[in-house]
Amino acid sequence: MNLWISINSGIPKPIYQQIVDQISQAVAIGELSPGDKIPSVRRLASDITVNPNTVARAYTILEQKGIISTRKGSGTYISGLSIENSDITEVNHLSERLETWIQQAKTTGLSNDQIETLFKAKLQRSKRNKGDQ
Amino acid sequence: MPFAMLVKKELREALPWATLAFFVIIILGLLQHLVMIDSDWYWELRYRYENNIRDSDLFKYNQFATTTLIIAITAIPLGLILGFCQFWLPYINGTWAFTLHRSVQREAILWSKIISSLIIFAISCLCPWLFLYYLSLNIPLPPLFLIFLSGVEFILLGIIAYFSIAICVTNNFKWYTTKFFVLLFSIIIILTCYSYNLQHDTFLVIIISLILFLTFKLMYQFKICEFK
Amino acid sequence: MPDYVIETNDLTYFHGNQLAVDHLNLNIERGRIYGFLGRNGAGKSTTIKLLLGLLRPTAGSSRVLGCDSQSLTPEIRGRIGYVTEGHMLYRWMRISQLETFQKAFFPKQWDQKLFDDMLDYFELSKKKKIRQLSNGQRAQVSLALTVAPNPELLIMDDPTLGLDVAIRRQFLEGMIQLIQAQGRTILFSSHILSDIERVADTIGVMDKSVLRADCSLVEFRESIKKCRFHYKDNLPQHVDIEGLLHIRRNETELECTLVKTSEEKIVEFANQTNALEYKFLDLNMEDQFIEFTQSATKERLFHWEVN
DSSP, X not given: OXXXXXOOTTSSSOHHHHHHHHHHHHHHTTSSOTTOXXXXXXXXXXXXXXXXXXXXXXXXXXXXXXXXXXXXXXXXXXXXXXXXXXXXXXXXXXXXXXXXXXXXXXXXXXXHHHHHHHHHHHHHHHHHHHHHO | OHHHHHHHHHHHHHHHHHHHHHHHHHHHHHHHHHHHTTSHHHHHHHHHHHTTXXXXXXXXXXXXXXHHHHHHHHHHHHHXXXXXXXXXXXXXXXXXXXXXXXXXXXXXXXXXXXXXXXXXXXXXXXXXXXXXXXXXXXXXXXXXXXXXXXXXXXXHXXXXXXXXXXXXXXXXXXXXXXXXXXXXXXXXXXXXXXXXXXXXXXXXXXXXXXXXXXXXXXXXXXXXXOOO | OOOEEEEEEEEEEEETTEEEEEEEOOEEETTOEEEEEEOTTSSHHHHHHHHTTSSOOSEEEEEETTEEGGGOOHHHHTTEEEEOGGGOOXXXXXXXXXXXXXXXXXXXXXXXXXXXXXXXXXXXXXTOBGGGSOHHHHHHHHHHHHHTTOOSEEEEEXXXXXXXXXXXXXXXXXXHHHHHSTTOEEEEEESOHHHHHHHOSEEEEEETTEEEEEEEHHHHHHHEEEEEEEOSSOOOSSOOOTTEEEEEEOSSEEEXXXXXXXXXXXXXXXXXXXXXXXXXXXXXXXXXXXXXXXXSSOOOEEOOOOO
């Protein structure tokens, strides 16, 4: 999970609002995708040195807005994917592996366009294969 | 055990002064003992004793008697210093709050200071005094028990000084009003006793009563005093 | 009935002739992280010392964990952790000696692992003498010593005073870890607002011996706002809005700092004075605090939650 939140105390915007805005923005620009796991309330509170209640308040607002959802025992995730409980961990793993793959591809020297082309080609082929079966 | 820990802490803090007092008494006492053993005084006393001349001068010139002055000049300042260090320094260092907020009764904190001071008087003053007393047994003159008692009286005066200064620094009065009243009171009582040239037993009764009075006063004051 | 760990009843204290605490009515619920705000000399430290029985009130009373402050039992004192003003410790002791000293008073409650972890986190060697430590390091030792016995209530008197920004952040991180543990109540006084904003959930504002605000942090932040009214040239001479703290004006604008003023009242005022438009401006906490405490009208901001 790539969630970098930077909180400033001493500015007009309340801290909980800063958290809400930064997570919303991260989702909007694609830094966070549906299914991505975000830190728990306690973990985030510890990371950014903020009262856990403040983080909880922000998470509640985000949940009300439908941006995140909390699965009991599993954690807090970005919403958007309507997946069964049991699949969330799988999706999370896949998401991480995809990230690693993209990094490797970039290290090899492929450009974004090339990566996209490669991926689309594979996806098309798997659709065709599925179609055959 | 919490109380023992408090006493240990007080003892360790007062260690430099206790050690100083101990060595002052021992060294000055030994010096005096060695210096005077061959002096005219000594031979004068010896002559009087061997010839059965028993007069008050025997008491006055007894070599051992002058040693009590060493006790006086050590025990009384020691009392003042201990009282000052235990009760006034925490104000200066700002550590009263840390000391007082503990899971013990406030009285326990006071008694840890008192008991540690009494231990110090016993070890730094009484023990060397006993040592010098037994040393003087080597001199072929009877070391009068009354002389030993004089030394003990001076140690008790040191304890009075300790309690007096403790009471003075922990009351919340202004220094220019009645803050040092108790110290002055104690000094006046003692000087009055000396001016009347009292017998030892009367003097001891007065000293011990004064100590008891000061103890209760300190206990009461410590309970109600404010620690800004 | 809410469970109050700290209650005061018209607590008053005179320091000589100077009024230091004026009829304080403060009630802190269990589990709160209470930030006690105020300028220097406002009465925060005095209040804390009154709560802990180190000072005797001139009038009124206070109770901590249900026990009167002037007669706190050793058992109750054992449940209260107190980080003293200036975090003064015995300078001659080593950290290990202080540890032994403090441990003796908490044979059953002492959490050795927590103490050791905290010292590791702060990178402090137990061999060091207190006199060799900087202010910040001494504050850290103080915190570790106070927290290791797992106190139910933690009272900290200006714990970050004199600490540089890096050590302060470390200290706050330590506090956040503490907050994570359930059931613990923390009262800490500070005049560093950004610290309070991060860590507290409820605040109290002391201003010249008087408690002017006692509410949640969010409520404080949301209640004090600036409203700018724009006029053509007919600025009103006399401004009368409910909750007015402060006014600034120039030729065409009137800037009002308001506390808990409803939008209706603002619209009413705008209409009455023929303002062209009005705009809300957010304030940072420092500005809110300054405007709130320096206003000529001594507004109060209280919010008692009744369960």
